[in-house]
Structure formats: C-alpha cells, structure tokens
Amino acid sequence: MTPNQMDAVFGALSDPTRRAILARLTEGDRTVAELSAPFAMSQPAISRHLKVLEGAGLISRTRRATARLSHLEAEPLREATAWLMGYREYWDESFARLDALLATLLGDPADRPSAARQQEEPS
Amino acid sequence: MSKTEITAEAGVPFIDVTREFAAPRDLLFRAYTDPELVAQWLGPRDMKMVIDRYEVKDGGVWRYVHVDPDGNEYGFHGVFHGTPSPDGTVQTFEFEGAPGHVSLGSLSFEEGIGRTIVRVHSVYQSVEARDAVLESGMERGMSEGYERLEELIARLIPVA
Numbered sequence: 001m002t003p004n005q006m007d008a009v010f011g012a013l014s015d016p017t018r019r020a021i022l023a024r025l026t027e028g029d030r031t032v033a034e035l036s037a038p039f040a041m042s043q044p045a046i047s048r049h050l051k052v053l054e055g056a057g058l059i060s061r062t063r064r065a066t067a068r069l070s071h072l073e074a075e076p077l078r079e080a081t082a083w084l085m086g087y088r089e090y091w092d093e094s095f096a097r098l099d100a101l102l103a104t105l106l107g108d109p110a111d112r113p114s115a116a117r118q119q120e121e122p123s
Numbered sequence: 124m125s126k127t128e129i130t131a132e133a134g135v136p137f138i139d140v141t142r143e144f145a146a147p148r149d150l151l152f153r154a155y156t157d158p159e160l161v162a163q164w165l166g167p168r169d170m171k172m173v174i175d176r177y178e179v180k181d182g183g184v185w186r187y188v189h190v191d192p193d194g195n196e197y198g199f200h201g202v203f204h205g206t207p208s209p210d211g212t213v214q215t216f217e218f219e220g221a222p223g224h225v226s227l228g229s230l231s232f233e234e235g236i237g238r239t240i241v242r243v244h245s246v247y248q249s250v251e252a253r254d255a256v257l258e259s260g261m262e263r264g265m266s267e268g269y270e271r272l273e274e275l276i277a278r279l280i281p282v283a
Contacts, residue, residue: 093167102144106146
C-alpha cells in the first residue's frame with residue numbers, strides 16, 4: 001500500500017458516519033436508501049460519504065436493477081490498520097529480539113573491545 | 124522482568140515506554156545507534172528491515188523501512204537533535220503512512236547492576252494523534268471512534 005493510498009484510507013476512516021457505514025456493510029451489501037435509514041442525513045449526503053469510501057478502495061459499488069449496491073472491500077482496511085493495531089506487539093516483539101541480540105553480543109568474544117569499556121561496572 | 128511497560132495517560136499527548144534489559148548500558152546504546160545492530164532487532168519479526176540512513180549525530184537524518192511478506196512498505200524517518208548519548212537521545216519520528224504527524228522522542232538508558240532500564244518519552248502533536256498511534260486495543264475507552272473502528276477490524280479479520 002502506497003502512502004497516498006494509506007492517507008486515503010485513514011482520511012475515509014476519520015469520519016464517524018463513514019465508520020458506521022462500513023460497520024453496516026460487514027453484514028452484507030446495502031443500497032443507499034438502506035444505508036441512510038439509521039442516520040439523520042439525506043441520501044445525497046450519504047452518497048458523498050460513499051464516494052469517499054469508494055475513492056479509498058474501502059467499498060465497491062455495483063448496480064442491481066435501479067439500485068446501486070455498496071460492497072465492503074476488506075483488504076485495504078486490513079492493510080492500513082495492520083500497522084496501527086500493533087503498537088504494543090511491535091515493541092514487545094522488537095524488545096524480545098533485542099534481548100536475544102544483547103545476549104549474543106555479551107557472549108561473543110569478538111565483542112570484547114566493547115565489553116572492556118564497561119570494566120568499571122562490577123559484574 | 125523483561126516486561127514492556129507502556130503508559131498513556133488520558134488527556135495528555137504522551138506515551139512512555141519502559142523496558143529493562145540484562146545488559147550494560149553502553150551495549151544497549153550501541154544496539155540503538157549502530158545501524159547494523161538496529162536492523163537485527165527493530166521491527167516485527169516477519170518483516171524485512173531496510174535501513175536507508177542512520178546518521179547518529181546532531182541534525183543527523185535517520186530513515187528505515189519495514190517490508191512485510193506481501194511487499195508492503197512501512198517507512199519511518201526523523202532527525203536526531205543534539206548529540207545522541209546514553210544519557211539522552213532526542214529525535215523526531217514520523218510514520219510515512221501519516222505524513223505531517225511528527226512526534227518527539229526522548230530516550231535514556233539508566234544503568235543498574237548488570238541491567239539497564241531504557242525509557243522512551245514520546246510527545247505527540249495532539250491527544251488524538253497519540254491515540255491513533257496507540258490504537259492497539261490496549262487503551263480501551265480512550266476514544267469511542269477508535270473503539271468502533273477496533274470492533275470493525277475485529278469483525279473483518281476472520282473474513283479475509
């Protein structure tokens with residue numbers, strides 16, 4: 001995912017109405033009329049939100065008879081949020097790797113010059 | 124022991140991370156500042172780490188990219204302010220996926236007997252920006268919007 005795509009996804013997600021629309025779409029495809037029903041908002045206003053979601057690749061729209069159906073595209077959301085979801089995991093995993101690296105460096109005779117610099121510290 | 128402590132108080136745009144390591148502080152400082160060593164530990168295990176620049180000096184630029192198994196790139200960059208030392212290292216930090224959202228990190232290494240405590244204090248531009256970074260399920264109730272996003276993601280993950 002390019003930074004621009006990610007910007008579009010985060011921009012689309014920054015609005016509570018759009019997040020609510022995405023949540024509805026996890027239950028299945030919906031028309032504009034169905035999507036606007038729970039909101040105190042006109043269909044054109046909801047359509048504008050759908051356009052933003054479509055631009056971010058978060059939904060696709062197809063025509064069924066006279067109605068346009070919105071369909072959730074999960075992949076961009078997964079990709080964009082995979083990063084945000086793991087702040088704790090990111091550091092837990094990095095620090096566990098750092099533990100292992102430090103243990104290796106401490107046990108490695110090639111690393112003695114650095115260990116010698118720490119001689120003042122009783123070990 | 125070896126438990127990462129992450130503190131994020133409500134209403135202030137800070138994240139504090141504290142972690143103890145079984146190594147002297149000079150070695151920790153090296154692991155944090157020698158790009159060859161940084162590449163060996165920083166980032167998720169399943170991602171390739173590419174260090175583009177790592178100029179450990181006052182005004183020095185750093186940039187690295189995590190590449191996931193699908194080839195997606197997550198770039199980060201920033202600048203060191205002041206000469207980095209084990210007593211204190213100050214640097215800016217920006218995720219390239221969210222340009223313009225810059226945080227300021229202060230890193231210090233406190234030495235004990237055979238151990239070192241690493242402390243990182245990060246300051247974000249707003250509480251909202253801080254919360255966005257933290258969006259990991261660990262700070263529940265911090266923001267209703269993010270909570271809903273979290274539920275949404277949880278529902279989507281088993282699907283795809």
